[in-house]
Amino acid sequence: MVTEPRSKPRKAAALASLARQFLAYVGVSLAALAVHYGVLAALVEAGRADPVRAALAGYLAGAVVSYGLNRRLTYASARPHAEATWRFGIVAAIGFGLTWLIMAGLTRGFGLPYLPAQVLATGVVVFWNFLGHRAWTFAVRPVPVLSEEASGVR
Template sequence: MTARLLKFGAVGLLNTGADFLVFAMLTAAGSPVLTAQAIAYACGMLNSYLLNRSWTFRSSASRTREMPRFIVLNLVVLACVTLVLEQLRTGAGLPLLLSKLLATGAGMIINYAGSRFWVFGARGYSSETRSDTP
């Protein structure tokens, strides 16, 4: 495993923690599941951009290049995670938070690939980060 992947995982754990906390609080307060999912995901997404840009990928690329890509990637991931969440919850009959956990895992795979190769692509890496690329 590369250092970058480990950092992405650590950031992902923080994002997931924020996402789950907000999601659990909103659904416990009676918010509709899909509304809670969108709000919770946005909280994790903000944390993700800031930490992955500065720490994981050490990007020096223009924010005007990265931000639209980051938003598009995360909207795609949000749609995928929401679809999987609903299918697991309503189609497979799994408990809500287990469905959320499984859907989040699937989203993390898509998010890493998109972040690594498209959002924070090689042209935006600092020389320090490039050295740990296999």
């Protein structure tokens, strides 16, 4: 298949746009991670909580920060809150489950200390959340297009 000369600049622009969006997501994620890890460490070190439960509590606290900042800064979404929040919740719930599986497997199964286990879990969940929110939670809503016949425009 022969590509048109204009398709390369379009692909490069699309890739650059995706890279900028991912960098914005990483910046927002750092803020959410600060909350997540702060709650995790406080509960484990001060409260002597189970690391898996503390990681999940931190995940929920970080999710609140993540929703607000990602909606505004990363995805600039106009999707109504009533629709975006439940979509965000589903993507976050899957990330929550992944966090639980990874943390339980690494801390209880392999005896890894909780912070390195959390770093590995975060590495997996960051990509899941970015792609899920980009493709579904905050994606641009499709606009119905009428055919030429139905619209009467030619």
